[in-house]
Structures are given as structure tokens and as C-alpha cells.
Amino acid sequence: MVKKLLESAVDKGAEYCDIRKEKWYRTILYLKDGVPETVVQGEEEGAMVRVLYGNGWGYVGTADLDILDKTIDRAFQMAKNSHKLRKQETGLADVDILQEKVKMPMKENFIDVGPEEKLEFLRDVEDRLKKDFVNSTDIRYRDLLVKKEIITSEGAHIEMEIPRLVTYMIITGKSDTIQMATQATGGTGGFELTENAYDDVETVLDMLKSLLEAKTPPSGKMPVVMDPHLTGVFSHEAFGHAAEGDLVASGNSCLKGKLGEKVASDIVTIKDDPTMDGYGSFPFDDEGTKAGNRVLVKDGILNDFILDRENAWKLDMEPNGGARAEDFRVKPLVRMSNTIMEPGDMSFEELIEDIDKGIYAKSTSGGQVSPAQGTFQFNAQVAYLIENGEIVKPLRNVSFNGFTLETLQNIVGISKHTDTGIGHCGKGQSASVTDGGADVLISEVTVGGRE
Ligand SMILES: [Zn+2]
Numbered sequence: 001m002v003k004k005l006l007e008s009a010v011d012k013g014a015e016y017c018d019i020r021k022e023k024w025y026r027t028i029l030y031l032k033d034g035v036p037e038t039v040v041q042g043e044e045e046g047a048m049v050r051v052l053y054g055n056g057w058g059y060v061g062t063a064d065l066d067i068l069d070k071t072i073d074r075a076f077q078m079a080k081n082s083h084k085l086r087k088q089e090t091g092l093a094d095v096d097i098l099q100e101k102v103k104m105p106m107k108e109n110f111i112d113v114g115p116e117e118k119l120e121f122l123r124d125v126e127d128r129l130k131k132d133f134v135n136s137t138d139i140r141y142r143d144l145l146v147k148k149e150i151i152t153s154e155g156a157h158i159e160m161e162i163p164r165l166v167t168y169m170i171i172t173g174k175s176d177t178i179q180m181a182t183q184a185t186g187g188t189g190g191f192e193l194t195e196n197a198y199d200d201v202e203t204v205l206d207m208l209k210s211l212l213e214a215k216t217p218p219s220g221k222m223p224v225v226m227d228p229h230l231t232g233v234f235s236h237e238a239f240g241h242a243a244e245g246d247l248v249a250s251g252n253s254c255l256k257g258k259l260g261e262k263v264a265s266d267i268v269t270i271k272d273d274p275t276m277d278g279y280g281s282f283p284f285d286d287e288g289t290k291a292g293n294r295v296l297v298k299d300g301i302l303n304d305f306i307l308d309r310e311n312a313w314k315l316d317m318e319p320n321g322g323a324r325a326e327d328f329r330v331k332p333l334v335r336m337s338n339t340i341m342e343p344g345d346m347s348f349e350e351l352i353e354d355i356d357k358g359i360y361a362k363s364t365s366g367g368q369v370s371p372a373q374g375t376f377q378f379n380a381q382v383a384y385l386i387e388n389g390e391i392v393k394p395l396r397n398v399s400f401n402g403f404t405l406e407t408l409q410n411i412v413g414i415s416k417h418t419d420t421g422i423g424h425c426g427k428g429q430s431a432s433v434t435d436g437g438a439d440v441l442i443s444e445v446t447v448g449g450r451e
Contacts, residue, residue: 005069006153009051009076016052016092017072018152020067020286021045022328025145027109031122033140042116042188046328051075055090056083061329093319095289097152100161102252102283106190110143110165113191118143121194129171133212134416135178138170143191150288158273158288164188164279164432166422167197169204173212179396181207181381183283183366184422187434188281207363208383212316214396217383217447223358224400224445230380233364234437235270236339236425238376238404243272243296243304245311246334247371253375254405255302260352262320263302264408267332268299269342273304274321278338279422279433284321286332297408308334320343333427341437351413352442353389359447360391361398363421369404377401400447413441 002019009017026352028039030153033103046063049071062071084423108120121396123141129137143165150158173179183204185196199411226234255263264270274282274291282291294304308323311334323332352360361380383398384391420436 001079002151003157004438005072006151009072010153012076014051014053014076014153016076017050018101018150018154019047019049019068019072019286020325020328021047021149021395023147024327025111025123027115027118027141027143029115029118029122029141029211031126031413033136034126036119036122038115047071048266048325048328048331050331051073051079052090052092053079054083055086055088056080057331058082059331061316061327071293081322090310091313093317095287095309095319097156098284098288098290099155099157100284103161104163104188104281104283106192108165108191110191111145125167125169125197125201128198129169129205131205133173134171135174136172140168140170148286150284150286152288156288158284160283162188162282165191165193166279166432167194169197169200171204171208173208175212178258179211181205181211183207186422187277187279189211200377203280207382210384211396213369217359217385217395217398218357219448221357221444223386224442224447225355225358225360225386226440226442227360227362228417228437228439229421230361230378231341231440232339232421233378233436235341235432235437236336236435237367237369237378239270239296240272240306240336240339241369241410241427242332242374242404243306243369244313244336244371245307245317248305248312252372252447254372255305258302259305261294261302263405264297264300265411266300267344267414268297268300268408268411269295271295271340272336272339272344274337276338276340278420280337280431282324282337282434285323285378286325287323288320289319289321289323290427291337294320306334306336308332322432326431327439330429333429335427335431336425336433338418338420339435340435341414341440343416343418343438346413346415348415348417348439349441351415352386352391355386355389358386359395359398359400360386361400367399374404375401376404376407378388392415398447400445402445407442407445410443411440412443415439
């Protein structure tokens with residue numbers, strides 16, 4: 001019946017029409033200094049209709065699935081009006097028209113785990129974080145099962161279930177000033193993912209301990225080794241956003257026109273892969289395109305962009321499953337998934353042995369990037385001074401900045417040790433992502449201390 005409604009829009013002159021129905025099952029719990037709070041618990045559902053008429057789009061979201069005919073009609077009218085105003089030509093690149101049903105697995109279904117047991121898990125993590133140097137703890141749990149159905153006027157019909165779970169740990173301590181360390185763990189899967197949070201308890205405690213002892217950093221140009229988490233954040237923020245097809249097509253990326261050119265040192269390969277195990281995994285994107293691995297940089301050469309159907313059309317490339325929407329209220333945008341810089345063959349010791357004076361920077365506590373200018377600025381969560389090939393002392397308030405492409409060219413060593421981190425990428429909408437890589441040595445970066 002939905003298919004008939006979509007076809008009727010095409011009969012009236014639309015080029016294309018699709019609907020994405022979503023049902024959400026979600027729990028968000030906080031445990032802050034021993035005080036539990038249920039932030040969200042429940043279900044909701046709705047749908048987003050998209051209509052392309054000429055060069056104009058109409059997008060209408062609704063939480064009332066009984067009025068889909070009216071919703072499609074409104075989107076059709078909106079597309080028609082937008083076509084009148086829009087001079088620029090647009091279209092959709094072809095994709096395989098698929099009818100498939102995929103359920104991403106949960107070993108332990110979190111829907112069947114009661115709120116008491118989830119809270120018990122948070123209390124257990126809190127107990128392990130209670131150390132004499134920890135002043136306050138804030139632990140956040142979030143699980144979300146999304147059941148989606150995507151139906152298009154071209155005949156595609158995708159049904160998928162994607163379960164995701166994440167735990168955040170935020171701890172603070174005090175020496176001369178208050179310091180904070182954070183860590184997030186999780187992925188695509190069920191309640192079994194909470195087990196991984198226990199491994200990260202030590203990591204976050206170590207970071208806070210280092211921060212409490214840390215000194216202010218030197219500044220100037222020097223070699224910097226990024227740990228796998230920071231390498232992941234760099235790959236996502238500084239490079240990945242610039243590889244998003246919408247930014248490339250609209251001229252807002254420093255990578256525009258550089259396909260096939262050398263953009264990084266030969267040892268650098270960066271992929272964005274929704275099919276690997278991660279927090280940003282999915283079998284199909286929100287246009288119903290089958291997800292595949294995007295090798296964005298291959299041995300230093302710019303090889304691909306992340307593309308939805310419209311931007312693939314604009315750039316005359318193949319769509320590769322790059323369209324993601326936060327929920328049924330919004331249209332899909334070009335987004336990353338699991339962004340990884342591939343490991344190399346060096347040990348950590350080999351990586352730092354020739355550094356006279358440099359920085360080992362771990363994880364991040366924010367920063368800024370400009371995909372158009374190709375510039376970045378990151379704050380390391382914690383860092384260490386390297387002197388004469390050895391780690392000597394912890395540093396705090398370390399920030400560094402530079403030009404993304406120049407920095408990618410300055411990568412001179414990559415370790416074989418890999419790790420990943422998870423987070424939410426903001427681009428007007430939130431998207432769950434993983435990013436990661438190995439320890440990466442950049443021969444020269446501008447390091448600055450900040451207060
Ligand atoms: Zn991002």
C-alpha cells in the first residue's frame with residue numbers, strides 16, 4: 001500500500017519518492033556521584049518522506065503513520081514549489097534496487113535486560129572508579145534499537161534492525177587545578193558490549209592520574225606521536241569531513257578536484273567502513289544503498305569520497321552508502337561511519353626512539369576543523385613529553401594545529417598497535433561513529449600550551 005502511494009507521486013510527475021519508517025526502543029540512564037537518573041526510557045515511531053520533483057526536494061517527517069498519504073502529498077507539493085525556486089540541476093545516481101531484510105545481531109538483547117540490571121552495571125563501574133584521587137564520577141549508559149524500513153518508488157524495499165550501546169565515563173580530580181578525564185565505549189550489538197567498559201576503567205583512571213601530575217607543555221614546532229584514539233579523531237575530523245561528498249560537490253572541501261592525487265605520505269591509508277564492527281556500522285544507508293568499505297586514501301593517494309546518491313550524481317561518481325539521518329524527523333546527509341587509518345609495521349619503541357624532543361598525545365578533549373580551509377586544531381586529553389627517545393613526564397593543556405594535507409604528508413611512521421574509540425559526530429544532526437588507527441608519528445607539528 002505504501003508502494004502504491006509512492007508510485008502515485010511519480011505518476012503525478014515526481015522523479016523519485018521514498019519513505020523511511022523508523023521505530024526506536026531506547027534507554028538512557030545516568031549515575032552521577034551515586035545518584036541515578038532515568039533520562040529516557042521508551043519507544044517512539046515515525047516516518048520521513050522525500051520527494052524529488054524536477055530539481056526540487058520536498059522532505060516531510062511525521063510521527064503519525066496513519067496519515068502517510070497526506071504526508072506524501074505535502075512532500076510532493078513542497079518539492080514542486082522548491083523546483084520553481086531552484087535553478088541548479090540535480091539528480092540521483094543509479095544504485096542496485098534491493099529487497100532485503102537484515103538484523104544486526106545482539107548476543108544479549110538489551111530490551112530484555114531490566115532497568116535494575118542496567119543500573120547495577122553502572123554502580124559496578126562506579127565502584128571501580130572510586131579511587132582516592134577521584135573527586136566525582138559521572139557514568140552514562142545509552143542503548144538504542146532502531147527498526148527501519150526504507151521503501152522507494154524505484155522498487156527498493158529494505159528492512160533492518162540496528163542495535164547500539166554506549167557507556168560514557170567522566171571523572172574529575174583535583175591537584176593545583178580541577179582535571180577531568182573521559183572515556184566512551186560501546187558499539188553495534190547488545191548488552192554484552194558493557195563488558196568492554198570494564199577494560200576502559202583503567203584507561204580513564206590512568207589519564208586522570210597523569211593529568212593531576214602533569215606539567216604545562218613546551219611550545220613550538222616539534223615531532224608529535226598521536227595515539228590510536230587521537231589518530232582516529234584526526235582521520236575523522238581533519239580528513240574525513242573534507243571527504244564528505246556534499247562538501248566536495250559544493251566546493252567546501254580542501255579535497256575538491258584532488259581525486260587520484262597524492263594527499264598524504266605513502267604509508268597512509270584511510271578508510272571509512274560501515275561494514276566493519278564498530279559504533280557506526282550499518283548494512284544499508286538511509287537511502288537503501290548497500291553499505292561498502294570506502295578506501296578514501298590508498299597509499300597516500302586520494303581514492304574516493306563518501307557519497308549519497310545526489311552528490312554522487314553531481315560528482316559523476318558511484319554512490320557508496322554515505323547517506324545517514326539522525327532519526328525519522330530529518331533527511332539523510334552525507335556522513336561518516338567507522339573511520340580508520342590503517343596500521344603500519346613499527347613498534348611504539350621504534351616510533352619514538354629517534355625523537356630528541358617531542359610530544360606523545362593521547363585522546364582528545366575537543367578542537368576545531370575547517371574542511372574548506374583544510375586546517376585543524378586539537379586539544380589532547382593528556383600528553384607526555386618525549387626526550388631522547390623516551391617518555392619522561394605527563395603534560396596537560398597540550399594543543400596542536402596545522403594544515404591537514406601538510407600534516408598527512410608529514411606522517412613518517414605508523415605502529416602496528418591499533419585501537420578504536422567511539423563518539424557522536426555533529427553536522428547539524430548527530431551520528432554514531434567509530435574512529436581509530438595506530439600510533440602515528442608526524443615529523444613536525446605546531447604545538448601550543450593553553451591555560
Ligand atoms: Zn565529525
